[in-house]
Amino acid sequence: MNKIIKDINQEIKSLESELIDLRRDFHKYPELGFEEVRTSKIVANYLAELGIEVEKNVAKTGVVGLLKGGGKGKTLLLRADMDALPINEKTGLHYSSENEGIMHACGHDGHTAILLIIAKIISKYKDLISGNIKFVFQPNEEDAGAAEMVKEGILKSPDVDGAIGLHLWSPLKTGVIGLKSGPLMAASEYFNVKLQGPGGHGGAPHKTIDPVNTATSIINRLKTIETRNFDVINEPTLITTCKLEAGDFPIVIPEEVSFAGSIRTLHPKMNQVKEKFENIVEKEAEIDGLNYEIDFKCGNRLLDNNLEMVKVIKGAVAVSRDKLTIKEKGIAVMLGEDFSEISLKVPSAFYFVGTGNANKGTDYPHHHPEFNIDEDSLKIAVKIQMLSILRYFNLI
Ligand SMILES: [Zn+2]
Ligand SMILES: [Zn+2]
Incomplete structure (x- = not known):
């Protein structure tokens, strides 16, 4: 085995307890999006101690570390x-959240710990690297915080040539790596529709306009877009109405009905x-003579993986010689991920x-109150990221 891979295996082994301790500490003191004050302070100090250039307060609580290589x-x-x-x-974990009503239920505590340990290991090998590594610790992923960081220039000075991100993922077993090129996580758009009419007596609907009837017709018809306008295999599209508000009395046709939900696509259309x-x-509002309003709000944009960058990670898994399996089929999801703000701009x-x-x-779904991670997956993530860095810079 290549000497550098052997050395890195050794480093990971010796830092495993620190990796777990860091994750448990973040788990115990979780913070909501754009309020990650304690977490970002720990991150900034940790990076500074490694001799990495640190920029604090990027998009409020974000931290960016820049490691300059030997060339x-x-x-x-x-x-x-x-x-x-x-x-x-x-x-019921002994390191459960101490912050009432807040929980690391998506594994971001693990992501933060993983990247800190990577920074620690790679800073020992920085002279071998021809180029730079930017460590981006991002706030508020759950509500698209990456866009703010991109706005504040994380892809510039020095300009970023490639990016890698990961998610600890409970739907896959420990030891399985979910990796594919092309669309992996969905674009999402939230909608809110209002229909307005004159309202009237429930016993004489012919003398009024019934927005409830029109709303249900629209909601049903919207579902036909998924299959009648887009290719169900190659252009996965999902329209889900989750909120419906109409009237408050059984014999009064209301003046207003509103419904809200999301559109999700695993394609760029x-x-x-x-x-x-x-x-x-x-058209439906027009047929019935109702006024309407539609509001859209972008959730996430399409997370579309670059083939060459995927090859870097595939190569890392192959040289790791660990018993890991790559799963390509059936791993794409209709959930969103704001790493797409980065992946839309750089490979x-x-x-x-x-x-x-x-x-x-540790097989509860993400965002469940009993969600937990298998801590054995932390060192797997560190290893694959480390080897991916080495492959990216042609060191292995
Ligand atoms: Zn989440
Ligand atoms: Zn997440």
């Missing part, structure tokens, strides 16, 4: 998200879906590191 060359960005969720933890959506609302790869283990109770 000139490309800049690779590695990203971890730091935020927790407004959930009451029910895991979101604008065409929105056009079709608007067309259906407009990037995002992958899932399996952390599901029924024996350890």
Whole structure:
């Protein structure tokens, strides 16, 4: 085995307890998006102690570290998200959340710990690197914080040439790496539709306009976009109405009805879906003589993996010689991930590191109050990221 790989295996082994301690500390003191004050302070101090250039308060609580290699060359960005969720933890772990009503229920505590340990190991090998590594610790992933960091210039000075991100993933078993090129996580757009009419007596609907009837017709018709306007295999599209508000008395036809939900696509034609959506609302409202309003708000954009960057990670898994399996089929999800703000601008790869283990109770879905990770997956993530860095800079 290559000497550098052997040395890195040794480093990871010796830092495993620190890796777990860091993760448990972040787990115990979770913070919501854009409020990651304690977490970002720990991150900034940790990076500074390693001799890495640190920029604090990027997009409020974000931290960016810049490690300059021994020679000139490309800049690779590695990203971890730091935020927790407004959930009451029910895991019963001895390091459960001390912050009432807030919980690391998505594994971002693990992501932060993983990237700190990577920074520690790679800083020992910096002279070998021709180029730079940017460590991006991002706030508020759960509500698209990456866009703010991109706005504040994380992809510039030095310009970023490639980016890698990962997510500990409980739907995959520990030891499985979910990795594929092309669309991996969905673009999402939230919608809110209002229909307005004169209202009237429930016993004489012919003398009024019934927006409830029109709303249900629209909601049903919107579902046809998924299959009648887009290719169900190659252009996965999902329209889900989750909120419906109408009237408050059984014999009064209300003046207003509203419904809200999300459109999700695993293809880049979101604008065409929105056009079709608007067309259906407009035509149905027009037929019945109702006024309408549609509001859209972008959730996440499409996370589309670059083939060359995916090859870097595949190569890392291959040289790791660990018993890891790469799963390519059936791993794409209709959930969103704001790493897409980075991957839309520079060649990037995002992958899932399996952390599901029924024996350890770590197979709960993300955002569940009993969600937990299999801590064995932390060192797997560190290893794959480390080897990916070495491959990116042609060191192995
Ligand atoms: Zn999440
Ligand atoms: Zn997450």
